[in-house]
Amino acid sequence: MKAYAYNFVVLFIAAISLMACAAPHAGHDHSSQMNGTTIEPERIGITQVLEKLERGDKVVFIDSRNSVDWGLAETKIPGAIRVGNDDQLASLVKTLPKDSYVVPYCT
Incomplete structure (x- = not known):
């Protein structure tokens, strides 16, 4: 049963990743400003997420x-x-463990 749940999560993440990559993102700016410098978020694939999960790294979806x-x-x-909104995200970011790897997703 545990293997089934793991495989389901892997399949689901892969499907979400593919849909997100295929969807147009016009009008969305995913960059961030820090000290006047634009910082692009790191983009990772399912392989990197799976590696982190298999190593036991803290991953927050x-x-x-x-x-x-x-x-x-x-x-x-x-x-x-x-x-659901930027205010909730700002509150959440303050509570996340500093050693966790954050993986946001949408469809």
Whole structure:
């Protein structure tokens, strides 16, 4: 049963990653400003996430889908934290363990 759950999570993450990569992101700026310098977030694939999980690294999944899409979703990553807006995200970031690897996703 444990192997089934693991395989399901892996398959789900792969599917989400592929859909997210295929979706147009016009109008979304994923960069961040720090001391006047633009910082692009690190983009990782399913392989890197799986490696971190297999090593036992702390991985936090953040589901950033809007409430309608999240409510209609047939599947969700077990243990993912749903963040509906920027204020919730700002509050969450303050509480995350500093040694965790944060993986945000949406569809």
